[in-house]
Amino acid sequence: MDLPFIDLAAQQARIRDDVDKRIAAVLNHGTYILGPEVKELEAALAERCGATHVISCSSGTDALILALLGLGLRPGQGVIVPSFTFAASAEAMAVLGSLPVFAEVDAATYNLDADGLPAALSAANAQNIEVVGIMCVGLFGQPADITRISAFADTHGLWVLDDAAQSFGSTWKGQQAGTLGRVTATSFFPAKPLGCYGDGGAVLTDDDNIAEIAISCRVHGQGRDKYENERIGMTARLDTIQAAILLSKLSIFDDELAARQQVADRYQSLLGGKITTPPLAQDATSSWAQYVIQLPDGTDRQAVQSRMGAKDIPTAVYYPRPMHTQPPYLRYPVAEGGLSVTERLAGSVLALPMHPYLTPEQQEQVADALMSSL
CATH class of the missing domain: 3.90.1150.10 (Aspartate Aminotransferase, domain 1)
Structure with a gap:
C-alpha cells in the first residue's frame, strides 16, 4: 500500500488546472515580487479571519521575527514560550538578542499550560530578566487556551503573540486563528494545512503600528520607497508565484x-x-x-x-x-x-x-x- 504521510499529490490533482492558470498569469505579467496576487492573497486572508492587517512574508520564521519587531522586542528582554515546539518559536527571539523563557505544556493538548506561566515568570524574575510577552503555539492544529493565557498576560502587562504556524484555520470560542493574540504569525510551508510550493508566511494583526513596522521591515526597513530606510529590516517578501498557489489552495x-x-x-x-x-x-x-x-x-x-x-x-x-x-x-x-x-x-x-x-x-x-x- 502506498500511503503517504501527507498527500500533496492528491490535493494538487484536484486544483492543478487552476494552479497552472494562476502561475501562467504571473509569468505573463512578470511581477514576480510583491505582484498583484500578493495583495489579493493578503485581502482574502484578512477577510477570512477578520484581521485588519495581513502582511505576507517569506516564511513562518520570518513572520515571527517581523511580529516581534512590530511589538518592539528589545535585546535582553524575555518572552515566555513552550519548550515543546519547533525551533523557530524560540529561535525568533534568540536571533533578535532577546531571551526565550521556556514554559510547560498541557499533557493533553500539547499547548502552553496557563497554570505553568507563573513558574516561567518567576524563573525569569529570579535572573532579573524583564519579561514583556508570551508566545503561545497552536501545536498540531489546536489553538492554545488564549482566554486564560491572555488573562495572565493582562494581569502582568504582557503582550501575546500567537504562533499559528500549524493552527491557521482553527478557532477559539468561535474566533478565528489570526485574531487571537495582539499579533499572529503563520506559516505556508508545504506540509501545513494551508501551504504553498515553497516557503511562505504571514503576519496578522489589528494593530496599525505593528503592521506598519512589519511592512517596513519586510523590505529592509524601507520608508516611502525601498531606497529610504527608516529602520533595520530584512528581506522577507513572499514570491508572487507562491501567492498565486495559495489563492488556489485557499479556494478549497x-x-x-x-x-x-x-x-x-x-x-x-x-x-x-x-x-x-x-x-x-x-x-x-x-x-x-x-x-x-x-x-x-x-x-x-x-x-x-x-x-x-x-x-x-x-x-x-x-x-x-x-x-x-x-x-x-x-x-x-x-x-x-x-x-x-x-x-x-x-x-x-x-x-x-x-x-x-x-x-x-x-x-x-x-x-x-x-x-x-x-
Whole structure:
C-alpha cells in the first residue's frame, strides 16, 4: 500500500488546472515580487479571519521575527514560550538578542499550560530578566487556551503573540486563528494545512503600528520607497508565484478543514480507549495539521515505528527533543520546577498519517498496524 504521510499529490490533482492558470498569469505579467496576487492573497486572508492587517512574508520564521519587531522586542528582554515546539518559536527571539523563557505544556493538548506561566515568570524574575510577552503555539492544529493565557498576560502587562504556524484555520470560542493574540504569525510551508510550493508566511494583526513596522521591515526597513530606510529590516517578501498557489489552495481550504476533522473523528473511533488520542478542547476547533497520539509508558517508540514501517505505514515524531535541552538553548531560563510534562511527551508522542484525502480503509490499516506493533 502506498500511503503517504501527507498527500500533496492528491490535493494538487484536484486544483492543478487552476494552479497552472494562476502561475501562467504571473509569468505573463512578470511581477514576480510583491505582484498583484500578493495583495489579493493578503485581502482574502484578512477577510477570512477578520484581521485588519495581513502582511505576507517569506516564511513562518520570518513572520515571527517581523511580529516581534512590530511589538518592539528589545535585546535582553524575555518572552515566555513552550519548550515543546519547533525551533523557530524560540529561535525568533534568540536571533533578535532577546531571551526565550521556556514554559510547560498541557499533557493533553500539547499547548502552553496557563497554570505553568507563573513558574516561567518567576524563573525569569529570579535572573532579573524583564519579561514583556508570551508566545503561545497552536501545536498540531489546536489553538492554545488564549482566554486564560491572555488573562495572565493582562494581569502582568504582557503582550501575546500567537504562533499559528500549524493552527491557521482553527478557532477559539468561535474566533478565528489570526485574531487571537495582539499579533499572529503563520506559516505556508508545504506540509501545513494551508501551504504553498515553497516557503511562505504571514503576519496578522489589528494593530496599525505593528503592521506598519512589519511592512517596513519586510523590505529592509524601507520608508516611502525601498531606497529610504527608516529602520533595520530584512528581506522577507513572499514570491508572487507562491501567492498565486495559495489563492488556489485557499479556494478549497474550508472543505479540506472539514475533511481533516472527519479524519480525526475516524481515528478517535478506531483508537479511542485503546491508546491516548488527542482531545479537542471544548472551546476549540482544530486544523489538524498533525494527528499525534501518546504511546504507553515504557514503549520502545523506534521499534513501533520500525514495525509500522515494515507494514508500509509512515509515522513521524514531533518533537523528539525539547528546545530547552538543545545545545544552543541551554543557557536560557526554564520554568521553576522543570518541564517534566514536556520531557515525557518528547519521549512518547507519535504522529500518524494525517491529510484530507485519507480514506476510511487507509485509516483502518493505520490503526491495525499501530495496535499490532505495540
